[in-house]
Amino acid sequence: MSGRFPPLREELQGIEPYGAPQLTLEQAPVQLNVNENPYGPSPEAAGDIARAVGEAAVTLNRYPDREFVELREALAAYLNTSGGSGITPAMVWAANGSNEVMLQLLQAFGGPGRVALSFAPTYSMYPEYARDTMTEWVAGHRAEDFSLDLDAARELVLERKPSVVLLPSPNNPTGTALPPEAVSMLCEAAGSYEPGGLVVVDEAYGEFRRAGTPSALELLPEHRNLVVTRTMSKAFALAGARLGYLAADPAIGDAIRVVRLPYHLSAVTQATALAALRYAPELLGRVDDLRAERDATVVWLREQGFEVADSDANFVLFGRFGDRHAVWQGLVDRGVLIRETGPEGWLRVSVGTPDEMAAFRKALMDVTIDANEEQA
Numbered sequence: 001m002s003g004r005f006p007p008l009r010e011e012l013q014g015i016e017p018y019g020a021p022q023l024t025l026e027q028a029p030v031q032l033n034v035n036e037n038p039y040g041p042s043p044e045a046a047g048d049i050a051r052a053v054g055e056a057a058v059t060l061n062r063y064p065d066r067e068f069v070e071l072r073e074a075l076a077a078y079l080n081t082s083g084g085s086g087i088t089p090a091m092v093w094a095a096n097g098s099n100e101v102m103l104q105l106l107q108a109f110g111g112p113g114r115v116a117l118s119f120a121p122t123y124s125m126y127p128e129y130a131r132d133t134m135t136e137w138v139a140g141h142r143a144e145d146f147s148l149d150l151d152a153a154r155e156l157v158l159e160r161k162p163s164v165v166l167l168p169s170p171n172n173p174t175g176t177a178l179p180p181e182a183v184s185m186l187c188e189a190a191g192s193y194e195p196g197g198l199v200v201v202d203e204a205y206g207e208f209r210r211a212g213t214p215s216a217l218e219l220l221p222e223h224r225n226l227v228v229t230r231t232m233s234k235a236f237a238l239a240g241a242r243l244g245y246l247a248a249d250p251a252i253g254d255a256i257r258v259v260r261l262p263y264h265l266s267a268v269t270q271a272t273a274l275a276a277l278r279y280a281p282e283l284l285g286r287v288d289d290l291r292a293e294r295d296a297t298v299v300w301l302r303e304q305g306f307e308v309a310d311s312d313a314n315f316v317l318f319g320r321f322g323d324r325h326a327v328w329q330g331l332v333d334r335g336v337l338i339r340e341t342g343p344e345g346w347l348r349v350s351v352g353t354p355d356e357m358a359a360f361r362k363a364l365m366d367v368t369i370d371a372n373e374e375q376a
């Protein structure tokens, strides 16, 4: 055999796999880097999940329910308590994390000759779904305060005619939520050309939004081309289970059924998610604490003189640092792992427990004082 091995697609050669550095708890006891909920399930909830998985275990010789009917019913019921109304099981689709849901959307609605569009800075996985489905990737830009310039956004949609517009709200890594007018305007723009585009509002952090920030779920009855995705990985404290989902016109789920792998949601995943949904009030019980801790973190960082983006999520983007990598490394050296992401000069910290945030504050003071002394 001649040439390079393995015979990887040209555009994938030399690319590093996506992923935040994963350190052990020994290396970094305070882990504030991937926006997890720091509060795990209670022994009671964990026991119930274990029992449900135990019941599923004796049926593992069989393929699972390919249509995950019970789970779609439970997810629809949950969405109707979380910003939605009138959402039916036929409007719900789920997969192994909302990342898989969005990849499936690109598999069904993207592809060669088609465009996927978002506004940077934004979630770094989006261009990867586009690349992997051979969809052209177009990134517009956010304003200085990370909000969307609506007229410019609309213009770009009308000009590039994307098949899929990806709009995280709140946005990662900035924490910026989108007003409903923005979602409506872009749904109308994406519906104004043939054959039209989908507007996917990625509400991975939707449950953390501040009071008065509505969910895009409210707009589903008005826009057939609107898709709202959610995940159990963040507020729901279930990142390890891998369950993401969407609500949209039932025709969207039917289209995804064409491209999804058979039995993509394992019996173990379905049992876990169903049991966890029965504990929704408990698992989501710390969301208010986390929002308060988030707001306190924003205030504290501003008091120290940092630039801080307003956040509707469970993380805070702050800066700016001449050498952000040195600050990130200094924090790691003090046992605090945050994320080096976002525009140059900024860092992102996930909101943890009060003790974890105290450790973060102390480590950040130590690091920035050391840096200033070196400069002096």
Ligand SMILES: *Cc1c(COP(=O)(O)O)cnc(C)c1O
Residues within 6 Å of the ligand: 035, 096, 097, 098, 099, 100, 123, 168, 171, 172, 202, 204, 230, 231, 232, 233, 234, 239, 242, 243, 244
């Ligand atoms: C964390 C995150 C997700 C959710 O990922 P899962 O695959 O559901 O774990 C989706 N979108 C954004 C912007 C995220 O930050």
